[in-house]
Amino acid sequence: MPNTLPPDWPFRGDARQVRARPHDWCVIDHGAGPTALLLHGAGASGHSFRHLIPALDGWRCIVPDLPGQGFTRAGSRTRFGIEPMAEDLATLLAQQGWQPEVVIGHSAGAALALQLSTLIPLRAVVGINAALGQFEGAAGFLFPLLARALSVTPFVPSVISRLWGTEGKIRSLLDNTGSPLDPAGVAQYLTLVKKAAHVDGTLGMMAQWRIDRLMARAPQMTVRSLLLATAGDRIVPPRVSRQAAGMLPRADVLELPGLGHLAHEEDASAVAQAITGWLAR
Structure with missing residues (x-):
């Protein structure tokens, strides 16, 4: 792995750069056993699974940074939407000979996992606080519009990176998720926000994300799915998972108390x- 990762970055020794058109992916490959593909949410990177990877003992975890985010260099800024991103992930998996049985996606990564299930055979999809609903009210119109405007405005990612790349700002953002993180976790998100390219990739993803198209096809998605929701999530409340499960033919919902997004x-x-436990059943 080139020295693009900080020396103390989680699973640095298991990470490598993989060129699979059109992107230059940063991928963690850790463990042995049946393969699980882990997909992070918007604004994060594969580092967000730093605790879950060792907890999935007996699994081989493949954990890419999504295009434009973390340490994956995007080869095309037009491919940040759900459908093209899933296509590019399928290309990466095929090129490397990776055949995941399960895809575990957090937040927006869960939507990507469902889209991927229409392209490759999967045993199951797991969504952790799956972002499968629209923003409500005026936000449903204004937030995507604002993201599109910012993503095409020169220098905006650099400005945001400078303004928000402070520990205080990052702590405030993370507190709003309902999930208090340890100092190391806060520092890792600070590292990401200080990268203008990461901010640009996140804005591009928000601008091109069309969850309505995905959920319109939900009745045709027959993969077994678990939507894992947490009561303290301030970003994606549990009712979003319950509503989505009602649209998916083979979905279960499990709610955990006392945890945030x-x-x-x-x-x-x-x-x-x-x-x-759900997979075993």
């Missing part, structure tokens, strides 16, 4: 037990 970073053991 970043549940897998707060209590990876509880999340892993919920996932492996």
Whole structure:
């Protein structure tokens, strides 16, 4: 792995750069056993699974940074939407010979996992606080519009990176998720926000994300799915998972108390037990 990762970055020794058109992916490959693909949410990177990876004992975890985010260099800024991103992930998997049985997606990563299930055979999809609903009210119109405007405005990612790249700002953002993180977790998100390219990739993803198209096809998605929701999530409340499960033919919902949006970073053991217990059943 080139020295693009900070020396103390989680699983740095298991990460490598993989060129699969059109992107230059940063991928963690850790463990042995049946393969699980882990997909992070918007604004994060594969580092967000730093506690869940070891908790999934007996699994081989493939964990890419999504295009434009973390340490994956995007080869095309037009491919940040759900459908093209899933296509590019399928290309990466095929090129490397990776055949995941399960895809575990957090937040927006869960939507990507469902889209991927229409392209490759999967045993199951697991969504952790799956972002499968629209923003409500005026936000449903204004937030995507604002993201589109910012993503095409020169220098905006650099400005945001400078303004928000402070520990205080990052702590405030993370507190709003309902998930208190340890100092190391806060520092890792600070590292990401200080990268203008990461901010640009996140804005591009928000601008091109069309969850309505995905959920319109939900009745045709026959993959077994677990939507894992947490009561303290301030970003994606549990009712979003319950509503989405009503649209998916083979979905179960499991709610965990006392955790926020970043549940897998707060209590990876509880999340892993919920996932492996459901898979065993």
